Amino acid sequence: MLVTTRLALHALAAGVISPLRVQATGNEIALRVRPGGFGTPDLPGGGWVGVHGTQVVVVGPDGDDRRTTITTLRKAGAFVGLDGADALPGDPLEVHAGAATVLAEAHADGDEALQALIDGAGPDDDPSAIHLWPEHFDIAIEYGAQDVRGTYGVSPGDEQHVEPYAYVAPWSAKPGGRFWNATAFAGAERPADEPDAMTAFFREAHRLLTDHQGGQSPTPRG
Numbered sequence: 001m002l003v004t005t006r007l008a009l010h011a012l013a014a015g016v017i018s019p020l021r022v023q024a025t026g027n028e029i030a031l032r033v034r035p036g037g038f039g040t041p042d043l044p045g046g047g048w049v050g051v052h053g054t055q056v057v058v059v060g061p062d063g064d065d066r067r068t069t070i071t072t073l074r075k076a077g078a079f080v081g082l083d084g085a086d087a088l089p090g091d092p093l094e095v096h097a098g099a100a101t102v103l104a105e106a107h108a109d110g111d112e113a114l115q116a117l118i119d120g121a122g123p124d125d126d127p128s129a130i131h132l133w134p135e136h137f138d139i140a141i142e143y144g145a146q147d148v149r150g151t152y153g154v155s156p157g158d159e160q161h162v163e164p165y166a167y168v169a170p171w172s173a174k175p176g177g178r179f180w181n182a183t184a185f186a187g188a189e190r191p192a193d194e195p196d197a198m199t200a201f202f203r204e205a206h207r208l209l210t211d212h213q214g215g216q217s218p219t220p221r222g
Contacts, residue, residue, distance in 0.1 A: 005099035010137040016076045018134035030131035033111040037104045049080045054095045070095045103156045106164035106192045110139045110154025113198035148209040152202050160184040164192035168205035175212035
């Protein structure tokens, strides 16, 4: 149930919610965590569009909201007012309430952990804004000085991971040692759990990269 729900919500993020933001802004694709799920940032005319649990949500400029149960990409696209929604797939999407809650909590905990990392950033760490990226359905930032910069994030899962996990993918060569344990990409990973533990993981990765500095560039994540 976790995998099928993740695939369905990922398809909604990439095929409906992010394109709706592009339609409203002209080019912005990134999403953000919303209570119980995810959605666009506030749109230029006010309001936002997203997913809460097993429902698609449209919030108007005055705060009123409309909701409908997730069924297909085509119906979701039509509900939010996406241009070209009729061309979207009409295959049923399988979204389970319990699994949707697990994934929403992973994104929310990741958002909290990354914000704590940003709050403790040094003068050279230059953290980017926190975004939920529709391509991989992960929440992530760029962080660290140029020679130790990397992507820090939390993924709800992927082809190699059934469960959500936190990760750090250095842009330059990672140090040796057990900490750098990822197999599907060059970096480190750990299960996504409570935010303090994930923040500690991010900080330890940054410390190790800072102590190491330099080396050959690994293959980037993604």
